[in-house]
Structures are given as structure tokens and as C-alpha cells.
Amino acid sequence: MATAFFFFILIATFNLSLLRVSSFEPAPLQDFCVADPTNLVAVRVNGMACKNPMFVQADDFYYGGLHIAGDTRNSYGYKVTPVTVYQIPGLNTLGLSLIRIDYALWGANPPHTHPRATEIIMVLEGTLQVGFITSDPQNRLITKVLQKGDVFVFPVGLVHFQRNLGHTNASAIAALSSQNPGLISLTNTIFGSTPPISNEILAQAFRVDNKTVNHLRRKSMHV
Structure with missing residues (x-):
């Protein structure tokens, strides 16, 4: 090997x-x-x-x-x-x-770009x-x-x-x-930017409500 x-x-x-x-x-x-x-x-x-x-x-x-x-x-x-x-x-x-x-086991390198x-x-x-x-x-x-x-x-x-x-x-x-x-992690970039993208923009982009956006923000902070 x-x-x-x-x-x-x-x-x-x-x-x-x-x-x-x-x-x-x-x-x-x-x-x-x-x-x-x-x-x-x-x-x-x-x-x-x-x-x-x-x-x-x-x-x-x-x-x-x-x-x-x-x-x-x-x-x-x-x-x-x-x-x-x-x-x-x-x-x-x-x-x-x-x-x-x-x-x-079942681990993943999530969607990202270089x-x-x-x-x-x-x-x-x-x-x-x-x-x-x-x-x-x-x-x-x-x-x-x-x-x-x-x-x-x-x-x-x-x-x-x-x-x-x-x-x-x-x-x-x-x-x-x-x-x-370079590395652009899609989840961290979109939901964990500083300062954050507004909930209104993300809710409109992903066709979800503000509650879902806030949930995804919290998830991205605890990877």
C-alpha cells in the first residue's frame, strides 16, 4: 500500500x-x-x-x-x-x-468548495x-x-x-x-457568517420560516 x-x-x-x-x-x-x-x-x-x-x-x-x-x-x-x-x-x-x-463509520465531509x-x-x-x-x-x-x-x-x-x-x-x-x-463550507458560510445574513434573506432563499433559519444557525455553531 x-x-x-x-x-x-x-x-x-x-x-x-x-x-x-x-x-x-x-x-x-x-x-x-x-x-x-x-x-x-x-x-x-x-x-x-x-x-x-x-x-x-x-x-x-x-x-x-x-x-x-x-x-x-x-x-x-x-x-x-x-x-x-x-x-x-x-x-x-x-x-x-x-x-x-x-x-x-457513516462519517461525511459535507458539501464544500475549494x-x-x-x-x-x-x-x-x-x-x-x-x-x-x-x-x-x-x-x-x-x-x-x-x-x-x-x-x-x-x-x-x-x-x-x-x-x-x-x-x-x-x-x-x-x-x-x-x-x-481555501475552503468554503456551504452550511457554515451561509448560516454562520459574521455578521450574519438576515433571516429574511435566508428564509426567502430556502423557502422556510424564521424558526427553521434560527435552528440551522444554532446547528452550524455546534459542528
Whole structure:
């Protein structure tokens, strides 16, 4: 399984890098731009400010622990372990990242989007139903049940989800075509914004009453 895992990572990373160079970002003009979050005065170009390359160390390109299962004891029954620019500063401007997703029995990663990244996912263990929804006006659901070793792609910006359908815990690894892909959770975004969207707008949009809107707000605050 370890060989298949690293082969998947190699191919996914290579393909996402080609996508980034051809479609999103220009070719780099330097070897790397290790993120320096403490530098608040430098000009940022599609990423964080760069650390002085003379001070860059191996640990700026390293993360350990992705083999450790995440804690799925929450209301959704899933846990995402990210490896983005915030975990590996050396990913800054390189246009790729990884995540590990763990699912309890019947756990689900609810509908969400990554506004800056296409995602390619491979099942490590278990059985997952995955899917995404195309944009208006079709709004087609594209869905499939995946087994161990299967791979599926979620196009950039489209709403997608995963759910554990098996009789055991499940896990997956995914590569994304951005060092900072972003996350928009539909439930939390709509019902948990600050300041909140007015009850009148949400009640009209979802064709429900204010009582239902308030109930959904409370639910989104206790995920």
C-alpha cells in the first residue's frame, strides 16, 4: 500500500504542477519562495512574503505525521489533516498541497468548495461515495462509489462531498492545485457568517420560516 500511496502522490503532484504552470501561474523566476508570515511589509505576489533564501532550512520543506489518523469524534464524523503553505512554508507560490481525510463509520465531509484548486483524491481504506455538482443551470450531480485504491477528481470551484459507506473507518489522501486552496463550507458560510445574513434573506432563499433559519444557525455553531 505504501508503494501505491507514494506513486499516487508523485503522479498527482506532477499533473497538478503542469496544470498550475499552463493555466494559473507564470513560470517561477527563482528556485523557491519560502513563506515568511512574520514579514508584514514586503510586497506579496500571489502568496506570502518570501523568507531570505540564505536563512532557508530543510524543515521549511518538510512535514511529518500524515500517516496518523485524524480525530473523527465530531458531529460530521470526519477530520481533515492539511499540508498547505501553513504547514510547509516551502510550498509558497508552488501551486500544490495535500490533505488527509479520515472518516468515522457513516462519517461525511459535507458539501464544500475549494475556490482556488482542483482536487484529486485516492481512497486509502474503506468505501466512499464521492460527488460534485456542475454549475447553473444544469446543476448535475456527478457521483461514484470508490473502493480502496480508486481515484476521483473534483474540478476547481465546484461543490463536492465524500461519505463513508462502508462498515469500518475510512481514509483518503488528496492533492490540490494550490498551496492555499481555501475552503468554503456551504452550511457554515451561509448560516454562520459574521455578521450574519438576515433571516429574511435566508428564509426567502430556502423557502422556510424564521424558526427553521434560527435552528440551522444554532446547528452550524455546534459542528
